[in-house]
Amino acid sequence: MKKFVKDDRLTINRNGEPIYDIVYSDSFKGISGEIGALNKSYKRACIITDTNVGPLYAEELKAFLDEVIDEVSICIIPAGEEYKTLDTVKGIYKKLIEAGFDRKDMLVALGGGVIGDMTGYAAATFLRGIDFIQVPTTLLAQCDSSVGGKTGVDFDGYKNMVGAFYMPRLVYMNLSTLKTLDERQYYSGFAEVMKHGLIKDDKFYSWLIDNMYEICERDFDTLKVMVYNNCMIKGKVVDADATEQGERALLNFGHTIGHAIEKYCNFDMLHGECVALGCVAAAFISWHHKLISMEEYYEIRDMFVPFNLPISIENIDPDEILSITRSDKKMSGDHIRFILLNRIGSAVIDETVSDEDIKEAVNAILWKETD
Numbered sequence: 623m624k625k626f627v628k629d630d631r632l633t634i635n636r637n638g639e640p641i642y643d644i645v646y647s648d649s650f651k652g653i654s655g656e657i658g659a660l661n662k663s664y665k666r667a668c669i670i671t672d673t674n675v676g677p678l679y680a681e682e683l684k685a686f687l688d689e690v691i692d693e694v695s696i697c698i699i700p701a702g703e704e705y706k707t708l709d710t711v712k713g714i715y716k717k718l719i720e721a722g723f724d725r726k727d728m729l730v731a732l733g734g735g736v737i738g739d740m741t742g743y744a745a746a747t748f749l750r751g752i753d754f755i756q757v758p759t760t761l762l763a764q765c766d767s768s769v770g771g772k773t774g775v776d777f778d779g780y781k782n783m784v785g786a787f788y789m790p791r792l793v794y795m796n797l798s799t800l801k802t803l804d805e806r807q808y809y810s811g812f813a814e815v816m817k818h819g820l821i822k823d824d825k826f827y828s829w830l831i832d833n834m835y836e837i838c839e840r841d842f843d844t845l846k847v848m849v850y851n852n853c854m855i856k857g858k859v860v861d862a863d864a865t866e867q868g869e870r871a872l873l874n875f876g877h878t879i880g881h882a883i884e885k886y887c888n889f890d891m892l893h894g895e896c897v898a899l900g901c902v903a904a905a906f907i908s909w910h911h912k913l914i915s916m917e918e919y920y921e922i923r924d925m926f927v928p929f930n931l932p933i934s935i936e937n938i939d940p941d942e943i944l945s946i947t948r949s950d951k952k953m954s955g956d957h958i959r960f961i962l963l964n965r966i967g968s969a970v971i972d973e974t975v976s977d978e979d980i981k982e983a984v985n986a987i988l989w990k991e992t993d
Contacts (some may be wrong), residue, residue: 629646629850630645630646630647631643631644631645631646632644632646632850632853632854632857634769634770634793634853634857634860634861635857635861636789636860636861637861638861641789642789642790642791642792642793643656643792643793644768644769644793644794644795644853644857645792645793645794645795646795646797646846646849646850647794647795647796647797648796648797648798648842649796649798650679650682650683650686650757650794650796651686652794653683653686653687653757653794654686654687654689654690656792656794657687657690657691657755657792658690660791660792662726662753662791663726664690664691664692664726664727664728664753665691665692665693665726665727666691666692666693666694666695666721666722666723666727666728667687667691667693667694667695667727667728667729667730668694668695668696668697668714668717668718668721668723668727668728668729668730669683669684669687669694669695669696669697669730669732670697670699670714670729670730670731670732670733670737670740670741670744671696671697671698671699671731671732671733671737672698672699672700672701672702672705672733672734672736672737673698673699673700673701674701674733675701675732675733675734675737675759676696676698676732676733678759678799678802679732679759679799680696680698680732681696683730683732683757684696687730691728693721695717695721697714697717699713699714699737699740701736702736702889703736703776703889703893704889705736706736706739706740706775706776707775707776707777708775708777708784710740710775711740711743711744711747711775714740714741714744714748715744715748718744718748723748723749723752724749724752725749725751725752726752727752727753728745728752728753728754728755728791729741729744729745729752729753729754729755730754730755730757731754731755731756731757731758731768731790732757732759733757733758733759733760733763734758734759734760734762734763734767734807735758735760735762735763735766735767735768735893737763738756738758738763738767738768738773739767739772739773739774739775739782739785740773740774740775741754741756741773742754742756742771742772742773742774742786742788742790743773743774743775743784743785743786743788745773745788746773746786746788747786751788753791754788754790754791755790755791755792755793755794756768756790756792756793756794757793757794757795757796758793758795759796759799759802759803760799760800760803760807760808760811761800761803761807761808761810761811761812761815761849762807762810762811762814762893762894763811764795764797764800764811764849764853765811765814765815765818765848765849765852765853765856766811766814766856768790768793768795769793769853769856769857769860770856770857770859770860770870770873771787771788771789771790771860772785772787773785773786773787773788774786779885779888779889780885780949781881781884781885795849797842797845797846797849798842800840800845801840805930806892806895806930807892808840809894809929809930809931810892810893810894810895810931811894812837812894812929812931813876813893813894813895813897813898813901813926813929813931814852814894814897815830815848815852816830816898816901816925816926816929816931817873817875817876817897817901818852818855818856818873819855819966819967820875820901820905820922820963820966820967820969821872821873821875821961821963821967821968821969822855822858822859822872822967822968822969823851823855823967824965824966824967824968825967826851826852826855826967827966827967829851830848831925833848834928834929837929838928838929856873859872859873868971871959871961871971872961872969872970872971874959874961875900875901875904875961875962875963875969876897876898876899876900876901876902876903876904876961877897877900877961878900878904878947878958878960878961879899879900879903879904879943879947879980879983879984880893880896880897880898880899880900880901880903881896881900881946881947882943882944882946882947883896883899883900883935883938883943884896885946886938886939886942886943886946887938894931895931895932898926898931898932898933899932899933899934899935899987901922901926902922902923902926902933902986902987903980903983903984903986903987904960904961904962904963904983905918905919905922905923905963906919906923906982906983906986906987907960907962907975907979907980907982907983908962908963908964910979910982910983911962911972911974911975911979913962913963913964913965913970914963914964914965914966918963918965918966921966922963922966933987934987934988934989935987935988935989936988936989938984938988940980940981940984940985940988941981943980943981943984944977944980944981944984947980957973957974957975958973958975958980959971959972959973960972960973960975962975
């Protein structure tokens with residue numbers, strides 16, 4: 623069995639050149655030193671957070687930032703995907719302008735994927751770009767959205783339709799924040815972890831299954847190994863293809879149908895829950911395209927269950943899901959750039975997936991009495 627490492631720091635590269643570090647810790651204590659090591663003096667910082675995370679961690683984080691930054695403010699926005707909009711970003715701009723922020727100041731994203739994506743987009747576009755750092759507090763953000771420099775907001779219900787590639791100066795992960803996540807949010811994040819194993823590393827996928835109990839119990843040492851190696855997998859993909867011209871598209875495995883389900887359900891389901899369903903649907907298509915065996919498909923499907931993730935859903939219309947997928951930003955001409963598996967641990971970009979394939983896959987995840 624491959625030995626997986628855990629460390630306190632991982633450097634993310636772009637075209638082989640280091641661009642920022644991910645720091646793994648059990649507290650916020652080290653963040654002041656990490657900011658000091660960036661070799662840039664910041665006069666102002668604004669912590670962008672939400673109504674869920676802010677009351678738990680904003681003041682504690684502010685106290686450490688106060689050690690190295692003259693003026694630290696907190697901007698709290700309502701929690702929820704429905705607030706990941708240009709209107710919310712407009713409110714952030716207004717606060718920054720009123721506080722006199724300039725290009726020598728910085729933003730701090732404290733929260734989950736919504737906060738990270740939105741703060742990154744605000745940083746990328748305010749004054750044509752100011753520095754920001756990510757302080758992700760959810761498993762989804764720590765294992766996926768905080769790594770790689772994708773930023774953005776939703777537009778008219780379409781996921782991340784407006785955005786930019788913009789790298790943070792630092793990602794600081796206080797892994798102890800995972801202890802405060804409610805169960806549903808925690809397992810939602812695990813869907814992205816499973817996805818990374820499925821598309822890039824069969825041994826990591828097997829390690830996840832072998833360490834199922836410790837992951838569900840949120841054992842700190844196990845989580846550190848899991849998050850570190852997960853970020854290493856994603857970091858290598860980002861290094862090779864920072865702006866999604868090729869290989870980085872593989873990270874969209876499960877997301878085409880997953881995003882469509884998310885929109886169809888008006889974001890009542892969590893992102894990771896929809897991704898899990900999308901992964902099952904994509905595995906189904908992979909099987910029907912004879913890229914993986916029936917046994918592999920059923921194994922992939924069933925392995926989401928112990929991590930409390932859905933593999934079927936009630937009351938969705940395959941025709942509606944198809945219609946939404948055709949509005950997806952992953953379209954290439956008349957074809958959807960679909961990500962399929964050719965084995966566990968290896969994914970491919972496929973533009974031959976038909977409308978009928980997609981409807982059959984959605985029918986495959988429709989809940990039935992025998993499920």
